Amino acid sequence: MNQFKGSIAILGSGNIGVSLAKGLIKADYALPSQITLTRRNISNLSVLAEQGFVISADNSAVVGNADIVVLAVLPQQLNQLLEQIRPSVDAKKQVFISVASGVSCADIRSKLGEDVQVIRAMPNTAIAIGQSMTCVATDHATKDNVEEVIRMFETVGSVVKINEDLMTSATALCACGIAFFLRAIRAASQGGVEIGFHADEALKMAVQTAKGAADLLLQMQSHPEQEIDKVTSPKGCTIAGLNEMEHNGFSSSLIKGIKLSAVKAGALYTKE
Ligand SMILES: NC(=O)C1=CN([C@@H]2O[C@H](COP(=O)(O)OP(=O)(O)OC[C@H]3O[C@@H](n4cnc5c(N)ncnc54)[C@H](OP(=O)(O)O)[C@@H]3O)[C@@H](O)[C@H]2O)C=CC1
Numbered sequence: 159m160n161q162f163k164g165s166i167a168i169l170g171s172g173n174i175g176v177s178l179a180k181g182l183i184k185a186d187y188a189l190p191s192q193i194t195l196t197r198r199n200i201s202n203l204s205v206l207a208e209q210g211f212v213i214s215a216d217n218s219a220v221v222g223n224a225d226i227v228v229l230a231v232l233p234q235q236l237n238q239l240l241e242q243i244r245p246s247v248d249a250k251k252q253v254f255i256s257v258a259s260g261v262s263c264a265d266i267r268s269k270l271g272e273d274v275q276v277i278r279a280m281p282n283t284a285i286a287i288g289q290s291m292t293c294v295a296t297d298h299a300t301k302d303n304v305e306e307v308i309r310m311f312e313t314v315g316s317v318v319k320i321n322e323d324l325m326t327s328a329t330a331l332c333a334c335g336i337a338f339f340l341r342a343i344r345a346a347s348q349g350g351v352e353i354g355f356h357a358d359e360a361l362k363m364a365v366q367t368a369k370g371a372a373d374l375l376l377q378m379q380s381h382p383e384q385e386i387d388k389v390t391s392p393k394g395c396t397i398a399g400l401n402e403m404e405h406n407g408f409s410s411s412l413i414k415g416i417k418l419s420a421v422k423a424g425a426l427y428t429k430e
């Protein structure tokens with residue numbers, strides 16, 4: 159593995175910032191000493207400091223020393239952060255990666271300077287174990303910078319490069335999506351308890367069954383319905399359960415939820 163040689167700053171080390179940091183170390187993309195993590199309340203990062211990450215509350219100083227800067231605060235926290243770091247930005251030195259939902263590359267350039275390189279990335283929390291589905295988009299960054307960012311996220315999962323106007327859709331399908339599948343697994347395990355299993359066994363069974371379903375599609379490169387057809391015996395119990403779920407809106411509720419999340423993802427940020 160070709161390790162990154164420079165310095166990475168993750169500004170906003172909450173759920174996704176920390177997951178990314180852990181994933182990059184696990185994938186051997188960088189050493190903990192190359193990654194600086196910031197948040198305002200740094201006492202929450204003491205365990206990560208013990209693991210060798212550099213910890214700071216001074217965003218501006220951290221940006222001055224970084225080659226890659228990841229913006230990982232909430233959309234409603236972003237403007238204040240951008241204002242703070244603007245004096246330390248050197249467009250020739252740093253590449254900015256924003257994971258903030260609903261914030262365009264142009265929005266960030268309008269705050270940091272028009273010549274600044276900004277690439278958006280939309281990972282999900284499985285990044286911590288190298289299993290993220292990350293969508294990457296930019297409207298202006300150089301090919302070399304985009305390739306390095308794709309290489310970075312490929313060490314922690316799969317990457318699809320998309321047009322920036324589809325970024326809120328990617329947020330709903332992949333970043334929010336992991337929660338939707340987790341809830342489906344939880345619901346399956348609750349069904350398992352009703353039909354006789356202890357909660358821990360039911361969860362283990364539901365998790366492995368979900369993993370098997372995903373791996374079938376990944377490894378066989380097949381379509382879900384093709385695999386479903388192999389399970390549904392005529393007059394059998396699978397089609398009875400599946401049709402009951404559909405009568406109760408299974409597919410429809412997922413589609414509606416994803417559509418609502420996409421609308422919401424596009425409305426999380428206020429420019430001023
Ligand atoms: N969670 C997810 O699965 C995904 C989230 N995203 C996006 O990632 C971003 C972060 O989300 P998430 O990790 O869930 O949110 P969290 O609230 O968990 O993390 C945000 C972090 O930012 C810190 N923070 C806030 N203001 C500042 C500041 N001025 N300087 C430094 N740190 C600051 C907060 O800590 P403190 O209060 O101590 O400063 C907090 O730890 C959002 O924009 C979200 O849309 C994208 C993909 C997936």
Ligand SMILES: O=C(O)[C@@H]1CCC=N1
Nearest residue numbers: 259329330333334426
């Ligand atoms: O729920 C959210 O707003 C963030 C963005 C995508 C996943 N979590």
